[in-house]
Structure formats: C-alpha cells, structure tokens
Amino acid sequence: MSQPSTQRHRQGSEAVSLWFPSFLFFLSGASGLIYEIVWSRMLVLIMGNTTMATSTILAAFMGGLALGSYYWGRRVEKGRMPGLKLFGRLEVGVGLYAFVFPLLMLAASPLEIWIASLTHPGDTPRLILRFLICISMLTPPTFLMGGTFAAIGHDLIRRQDTFCRRTALLYGLNTTGAVLGALLTGFILIHTLGHRNCLWLAGAISMAVGGLALWRTRRVDDRAGHRPTKKMSVPATLRKPARQIDRRVMAGLLVSGFCAMAYQVLWTRILILIADNSVYAFTAILTMFLVGIAAGSLLLSLVIDRIRRPGPVFGWTLVCIAVTAYGYPFFIELRPIDLETPYWIFLMVKLPLVLLIPTMLMGMALPLAAHIHQLAQGTVGSSIGTVLAVNTIGAVAGAVLAGFWLIPGLGFRNGLLILSTANLVMGAWIITGSCKRLTASVSLALLAALAWAGYMAMPADYFQKKYARIEPGSKLIYYNEDKAANVTVFQRPDGNRVLYINGIPEVDTSYLSVRTLKLLGILAGAVGNPPGDALMVTFGAGITAGAAALYADNVDCVDLAEQARTVAGFFAPVNNRVADNPKVRIHVDDARHYLRARDRKYALIVSDATHPRSYDSWILFTRQFYELVQRRLKDDGAFCQWLPFHGMDPQQFTSIVRTFAHVFEHTSIWREGEAYIVLLATPAPLAIDFAEMNRRLNRPDVRKAMASVSLNNPIELLRSFSMGPEQIAKLTGNAPLIEDNSPAHLFFSFRATLKEQYHQWPLENYRLIEGHEESVLPFITHIDADQKRRRAITNRIRLNEMRKKRSGE
Structure with a gap:
C-alpha cells in the first residue's frame, strides 16, 4: 500500500x-x-x-x-x-x-x-x-x-x-x-x-x-490490546510560558466558574420578570445558557490550534465576558411580553439574543484553560479532571452566594458590578502575566477606563427605574430584591394598588379581587366552621389572612418572601391591618415542607392566591399535597383554595378541581365574577345554618371588615355559591388526577401559545362552571323559625341567584 x-x-x-x-x-x-x-x-x-x-x-x-x-x-x-x-x-x-x-x-x-x-x-x-x-x-x-x-x-x-x-x-x-x-x-x-x-x-x-x-x-x-498512554512531550517553548501563568489561569478559571453560575442565577431572576415565572421560562433560560456554551466551545475547536499564545487569549476572554455580561441589561426591557408576540417565539428567538454572546465566551474559557494547564503539566486525563474540578468548585460557590448574598445583599445592579469586576480583574491579572511590561500597562489602563465607564453607565437605581415601566402610568412605591423573589408594589392612577412577584401581578385592590380574597378567608368561618387556629399557605398582600383572623384564634402564615409583613403594610386598608395583628405569625418557609415537618392540626387551612403554573407553586395543586392538608386538619376542620380561570385550558382546570374533590369528599365551589373560584372542603356534607351565618356576619368587627365588598350579610355571601359535590362530579368527569410524579398542570403557557387559544380559556372555564351551577337552597338547613320570615329570605336568595345569572356575574 x-x-x-x-x-x-x-x-x-x-x-x-x-x-x-x-x-x-x-x-x-x-x-x-x-x-x-x-x-x-x-x-x-x-x-x-x-x-x-x-x-x-x-x-x-x-x-x-x-x-x-x-x-x-x-x-x-x-x-x-x-x-x-x-x-x-x-x-x-x-x-x-x-x-x-x-x-x-x-x-x-x-x-x-x-x-x-x-x-x-x-x-x-x-x-x-x-x-x-x-x-x-x-x-x-x-x-x-x-x-x-x-x-x-x-x-x-x-x-x-x-x-x-x-x-x-x-x-x-x-x-x-x-x-x-x-x-x-x-x-x-x-x-x-x-x-x-x-x-x-x-x-x-x-x-x-x-x-x-x-x-x-x-x-x-x-x-490491539490496551496500550497505556504515556505522558505527552510538550516543547519547551510552549511549556515554559504555560507554567509561568498556570496558577493564574487556574485562579482565573475558579473565578470564571463562580461568576458563570452567579450570572446564571442573576440572569434567571431578571429574565423571569419578562419571560413569565413558568417551567418553560426556566427551561428556555437554562437551554440558551447551554447553547451559548456549546457554540463557543465548538467554534473554538475550529481555531484553537492556530492560537500560539493561549494565556493572553484566556485573559481577554474573561474581560469580554465581563463587558458583555454587564452590558446585557441595556438590551432588554423589563416589561411583560406583549399579547401579539407568541410566547414560544419570545423564548426561542428573542431570548437567545440577550444571552448568546456572553455564554459563548464562557464556553471558550474552559477549553482554553485546559489547553494552558495541559501544556504546563503534560497530562491529558489529569489535566481535564483538574480543570473541571476547579471550574465546578467555583460554580458551587457561585450558586450558593448569588442567592444568599449577591441578590438580597447587593441587588441586581451591584451584583452584576461585582461579578464583572471579578472577571475583569482576573483577566487583567492573567494578561499582565502573559505580556510584555508596556503592553500590560496599556492593557491595564484600558481596562481601568472600561471599569469606570461601566460603573457610571448603570446608576444604583437602574433596575428599579427600568422595572417601573412594567406598569405604564403607575407609580412604583415599593421595590425589593430578596432571596426568594423580586417583589414590587405599584399604585395605579385610579388609586388601586397591585403586588407583583417575579413579574407576575399576584394581588390587586380592585373590587372583585379584594372580594374574592376576603371570601377565601371568611368563607369557612361564615358557613359554620368552629373557631380555632388557622394556617395560611402563602401570604401575598395579607388580605385573606386579615379576613381569616376575624374568626381564628391564631393564624400561622407561611410564605417564601421574607418581606411579607412589610408588603402587607402597603395594603393595610384592605387587609384589616393584618401586619399589626398579634394573632398573626409569619413563617418564612415552603408551605408544603412546613406542613410535613409538623404534626400540629388546624381548624382551618387556606391556600391563598398563587397560580398553578408558577414555577414555585406547582407543588400546591397535587393529590399528595391535598392528602397532606387533610392529615393536618382537625376532624371538624375546613380547607379553602383559590383557583383562577386564566392560564389553564378546560381539561387542566377540571383536573385540579377533580384532584381536590377526589381527596375531599365534601367539596363545594364558590364563584366570584368571571375570574376566580374558591374551592371549599368541609368535614361533612355542606349544611348552612342561615341564622348562625347571619349571627357570625353581624359581629361588629366582621361587618366593618366586609362592608366594602358587600360580604357583610348572608344573602350576598350566598350569592357566591356555585355548586356542590354532585355537580362537581359532572363537571370534572374523568379528568386525570394531578400527581407529584406527573404535574401536568405546569405545562400550560407553551401549549397555549401553540394552540392560539390562551386568551379564550378564561371564558371557556367560566362557562364550564356556569353550566353546572345550582341553587344554594338545598344546602341550607335552617333559615328562621318564623314561617313568614323564612319565606321572605328564601325568595330573596332565589331573586339574588336569578340576578346573578342574568348579569353573567
């Protein structure tokens, strides 16, 4: 041959x-x-x-x-x-x-x-x-x-x-x-x-x-048989300069790993403000981060053999990471996706433009460092293993410190400034060790000017001012970046206030919203649930907790946000000043974990307003969670949960309702307008004592707290009744149960945009409920001893139900 x-x-x-x-x-x-x-x-x-x-x-x-x-x-x-x-x-x-x-x-x-x-x-x-x-x-x-x-x-x-x-x-x-x-x-x-x-x-x-x-x-x-690989022979002209900067490169790689993971945490927290707090947003951000790293390393593989001096190239790579990572906030708008932009186009087309360049540079950093370390050591497996270990150790520190210190302690702007400065300093240190004195001096001067320009370009309140645009015409009155979430409160021109958590409007003070949240807190007590201790799953603006405290002896509120009590102060007029209520205790923890870790039982458990599609709320709508709640209820205890019409197709909506009713045999649905329902689980078949309800609602403190939303009389409250167990069974049919192992309710938004039906689903879910509604009268056991008064009250209830149907409320 x-x-x-x-x-x-x-x-x-x-x-x-x-x-x-x-x-x-x-x-x-x-x-x-x-x-x-x-x-x-x-x-x-x-x-x-x-x-x-x-x-x-x-x-x-x-x-x-x-x-x-x-x-x-x-x-x-x-x-x-x-x-x-x-x-x-x-x-x-x-x-x-x-x-x-x-x-x-x-x-x-x-x-x-x-x-x-x-x-x-x-x-x-x-x-x-x-x-x-x-x-x-x-x-x-x-x-x-x-x-x-x-x-x-x-x-x-x-x-x-x-x-x-x-x-x-x-x-x-x-x-x-x-x-x-x-x-x-x-x-x-x-x-x-x-x-x-x-x-x-x-x-x-x-x-x-x-x-x-x-x-x-x-x-x-x-x-051929196994042939052990000998240590590679590296020319002295390459080994000597590599050994001179090897320790600097390893230190730079450690810092690079730290910064890369911390950047990912910061970017994720910032981007979910505009990309929605859903499983798809987190998946897209992680994917685009990996796409950039893969693209950078693959592109480098095409040209790396032509690089004669990898030390300065590695140093300048760190510098470029610092510049592009710090500069990316200038190219995004912190406002929700407009309704004309399909969600999947935003996630897969617009989002990569923000992350691509800095992540590509990150993808180049590790192979360059491995190249330098291998030239210095002459080994293959050991060099790769050491480089990966150093980079990953930095990433571990970055993941922990970004969530615990950078964001809550310094905020987005200062966090980015610290990380970019760290990249910049390490890059400069490596460059000075790889270049001649004059070149190094010029490089240091340029980098110092660059750092100063970056510091001046982004004022301390940069993100706060940028985020204020999420509610055009509204005034930003509270802004906080903590470990768990970005929490903001706006005051709208009409005087209403709205609470945003991670870019999603969770609570507002409009009439329908406040009425629903107060109904959620007061419903179990009004229909006859005996007084005792209550547990609030999430706290929000405290509106539901304030209502629940009217009947409860004590209220334990569990929320991930550390500033929950501070936020409640901005909603004092509608939450019955719950932040000052000595009966209310706020625990910073995951509510499901809180329930698992304690054997204590409650007379009332309320799951407040949090959407099933939210990335951090999905565990509150599964069969296993409902069974856990059931074990933590007293024998005569009740459970209420808020559920919206929006963001879910009819099958997913009915799956949640069926899962709830599957665990709680005596379930009833109460509806407020065309936006929300309240699921109520009672220990026995619903039996409303009208006279007792009237007595409870006529307490002076209850009348005062409920007057603004017309829930201070029993006839108006009973107007919210929608259906009992039989109609719920017809409504849900054989909808699949939602399990911890298979949380189908998470996968809403992306499918919605593909089907182009997202904005029709609230109306479809409302019509589903409306089509199965029934009168509350069969569930009332005692109205009044006087026959004439009993007939008058019955007629008023029927008239109210007819008005509700005619008005489409």
Whole structure:
C-alpha cells in the first residue's frame, strides 16, 4: 500500500475512533441534564422550595461533579484501564443508580421530616443536616458523572497537536447533548412521562451508552490490546510560558466558574420578570445558557490550534465576558411580553439574543484553560479532571452566594458590578502575566477606563427605574430584591394598588379581587366552621389572612418572601391591618415542607392566591399535597383554595378541581365574577345554618371588615355559591388526577401559545362552571323559625341567584 493511501486509511480509522465515542459523550450530556433537572425537582418535594433548599441541592450536585472530576482524572492517568472502558463503567453505574433513586427518596423523606421537627427554618444545624442528606443522595452518581470527561478524553486525545481541538470539541458536544436533554425534559418528557419514568429513561440511556462503550473497548482490546498512554512531550517553548501563568489561569478559571453560575442565577431572576415565572421560562433560560456554551466551545475547536499564545487569549476572554455580561441589561426591557408576540417565539428567538454572546465566551474559557494547564503539566486525563474540578468548585460557590448574598445583599445592579469586576480583574491579572511590561500597562489602563465607564453607565437605581415601566402610568412605591423573589408594589392612577412577584401581578385592590380574597378567608368561618387556629399557605398582600383572623384564634402564615409583613403594610386598608395583628405569625418557609415537618392540626387551612403554573407553586395543586392538608386538619376542620380561570385550558382546570374533590369528599365551589373560584372542603356534607351565618356576619368587627365588598350579610355571601359535590362530579368527569410524579398542570403557557387559544380559556372555564351551577337552597338547613320570615329570605336568595345569572356575574 502506498504512503498516501496508508495515511488516508489512518486518518479514516482515527475519525471513526473519534466520532463513535464522541457520540456516546453527546448522549451522556443529554442524560446528565435530565438527571440534574429531575433530581432537583424530586428533592424539592422533600426539602422544600425555598432558595436555601434549592441552593443546597445544586451545591451537593455540583460538589459531587467536582470531586469526581479530580479523582477520576488522576485515576485514569495511571493507565491501568482504557479510558473508554472506564467511561463505560461510570455510565453503567450512573444508570443503575437512577433506577434505585426513587427508593432512596422514600427513605430520605421521613429522615428530613425528623430533622425539620427538631430544628427551625434557617438554623445552621438544619442547613448542615439537609446538606448531608443531599450529599448522601447525590454524591454517588455525580461522583461517577464527574469522571466521564477525563476518562473519554484520555483515550481520544493521544497527541499534543490534537489536545486543544479535541478538548474543545468534546466539551462542545457534551454541552450540546445537555441542550437536548434540557429541552426534552422541560418541554416534553416530564409532561408526558412524569418524574420517575423520565429518570428511568435517562438511566436506560446511561446504561446503553455504558454498554456500547464497553463493547467498543472489548473489540479494540481484542484487536490491539490496551496500550497505556504515556505522558505527552510538550516543547519547551510552549511549556515554559504555560507554567509561568498556570496558577493564574487556574485562579482565573475558579473565578470564571463562580461568576458563570452567579450570572446564571442573576440572569434567571431578571429574565423571569419578562419571560413569565413558568417551567418553560426556566427551561428556555437554562437551554440558551447551554447553547451559548456549546457554540463557543465548538467554534473554538475550529481555531484553537492556530492560537500560539493561549494565556493572553484566556485573559481577554474573561474581560469580554465581563463587558458583555454587564452590558446585557441595556438590551432588554423589563416589561411583560406583549399579547401579539407568541410566547414560544419570545423564548426561542428573542431570548437567545440577550444571552448568546456572553455564554459563548464562557464556553471558550474552559477549553482554553485546559489547553494552558495541559501544556504546563503534560497530562491529558489529569489535566481535564483538574480543570473541571476547579471550574465546578467555583460554580458551587457561585450558586450558593448569588442567592444568599449577591441578590438580597447587593441587588441586581451591584451584583452584576461585582461579578464583572471579578472577571475583569482576573483577566487583567492573567494578561499582565502573559505580556510584555508596556503592553500590560496599556492593557491595564484600558481596562481601568472600561471599569469606570461601566460603573457610571448603570446608576444604583437602574433596575428599579427600568422595572417601573412594567406598569405604564403607575407609580412604583415599593421595590425589593430578596432571596426568594423580586417583589414590587405599584399604585395605579385610579388609586388601586397591585403586588407583583417575579413579574407576575399576584394581588390587586380592585373590587372583585379584594372580594374574592376576603371570601377565601371568611368563607369557612361564615358557613359554620368552629373557631380555632388557622394556617395560611402563602401570604401575598395579607388580605385573606386579615379576613381569616376575624374568626381564628391564631393564624400561622407561611410564605417564601421574607418581606411579607412589610408588603402587607402597603395594603393595610384592605387587609384589616393584618401586619399589626398579634394573632398573626409569619413563617418564612415552603408551605408544603412546613406542613410535613409538623404534626400540629388546624381548624382551618387556606391556600391563598398563587397560580398553578408558577414555577414555585406547582407543588400546591397535587393529590399528595391535598392528602397532606387533610392529615393536618382537625376532624371538624375546613380547607379553602383559590383557583383562577386564566392560564389553564378546560381539561387542566377540571383536573385540579377533580384532584381536590377526589381527596375531599365534601367539596363545594364558590364563584366570584368571571375570574376566580374558591374551592371549599368541609368535614361533612355542606349544611348552612342561615341564622348562625347571619349571627357570625353581624359581629361588629366582621361587618366593618366586609362592608366594602358587600360580604357583610348572608344573602350576598350566598350569592357566591356555585355548586356542590354532585355537580362537581359532572363537571370534572374523568379528568386525570394531578400527581407529584406527573404535574401536568405546569405545562400550560407553551401549549397555549401553540394552540392560539390562551386568551379564550378564561371564558371557556367560566362557562364550564356556569353550566353546572345550582341553587344554594338545598344546602341550607335552617333559615328562621318564623314561617313568614323564612319565606321572605328564601325568595330573596332565589331573586339574588336569578340576578346573578342574568348579569353573567
């Protein structure tokens, strides 16, 4: 065979040997993101949905990756086993763990409840013990996942002249797989398969990838035998400058990992103000973050071999990240999506333009750092493992500190300023160590001028002024960026006030809204629920809590927002000054976790106004949550929940109603206008004592609090009645129950825009309810002893019901 044909044959064999493992690594990236999303969502069910809990889960996940990267990178370098064989074993191990994870969840749940019963929210012992639970559950699989890059890179990168290109290529392919995994999981898999089956699908993918890798290794070993890779010989002209800046580059990579994750947290918090607080918004932001990283690393793989001085290039990459990350807020408008823009077009077309450039630069940073570290050390697997470990350790710190310190302590603007300055300083430090003195001095002067210009371009109240545009013509009277949410209060020109949480209008002081929220709080007490302690699931503006406090002995309010009491002060005229009520206690915690961790039982539990599609509220509308509420109610206790008509198609709306009624046998529906309903669960069939209701509503404090919304007399309150259990059964039919494992109610907005029916659904849901409404009279047991008065009251109730139907209220 001639020399050219031999060379072509070698190149062809090399391409085949490269692309098959690369494809496996691509699939590994896809399954890895499925694991991350599903494990996080499953652990939230037992750890709670607070910022502290989610940060703990993320830190444990990424900590395992860092540990695995470092350990397996050094292990594979010893050459005792082919890298592809090790990769296959690691993938099989991860896949097996995925199948047993649901069993571990069953064991962890009672342990976490026991810990929560002994500690208080925010206490250091609880944080430590929770973190240990997460570590024990997530470290085994993530420790294995962390070694996959080093293992596969050890086999595929055998020559010095291919290290740079292949490292960037592998990193890009793995991240591209992660993009696919994020898209499929967020938009399709969880909705169609549920959490458990989604996890098992990822486990099957991992085991298939591992099996194919082991099969491939066996074929290669049978033909050629295993040849341990020797340490690469790096020319002195490349090694010396690399060693001079290697420590600086590792420090820069640590800071880069910290900043990248912190940027993601900050950007997510800012972008959900305009992209909606839904599962699709979070999925799109994560996906676009990964798209940029994948694109950056793949583009770098095309040109990295031409880079003769990677040190300055890495430094300037950090500088460019600082500039583009700090500058992106200038290119977005903090206002809701206009109704003419389809939601999916905004998520998949407009959103990437904001994130693409800085994330592409982030995708270039890690391969460049790996290139420099490999030149300095002369190893493959160990270099890749060390670089990944350093970057991931920084990311762990960024995930935790961004939520706990940067946002609540410094705010969006100062947080971006700190992160960009950190990138800028590290980039400048690396540049000065890689360039001649004159070049370094000029670079430092330019960077200092750039930092000053950035500081002056964004005033301290930049985001506050920009966010004020979300309500044109209204006055922003309260603005706060805390750990859990961005909370704002506007005063409209007509005098009404509106509370926004993460860009979504949650509560306003319009007549219908206040009437509904007060009905939610007073309904159970008015229809005969005995007095006792009450629990509010979410607090909002305190309107419902203020109404519930009229009958309750004490009211425990559980909310994720730390400034709930402060916000309530802005709504004092309509919430009965609940912030000053000594009977009302506010707990900063996840409400579902709060209920699980305590054996205390309540006479009344109320789930206040929070939309089922919100990313952090989905756990309050499943069968398991309703069963938990049932266990925390006294034998004669009642449960009320607010439910809107908007944002849900009729099937999803009726699924929530059926799930509620499935758990609570004696359910009734009460409707306010064409916007909301209140679901009421009573311990026995609804039996309204009209005379007792009249007595309760005629208490002076109740009459005063309810007069503004005409709920201070029984006939007007009974006008809100819609239907009882029989009609509810006809309304819901065989609508599917909503489960923790399969939260179909989350997947509304995206489907709505595809079907172009989103804005018709409120009317459709209203007509569904209206078509099954019945008279309240069969549910009234005692009106009055006097026959004449009884007949007069009955006629007034019937007349009121007729007026309600005619007016379409």
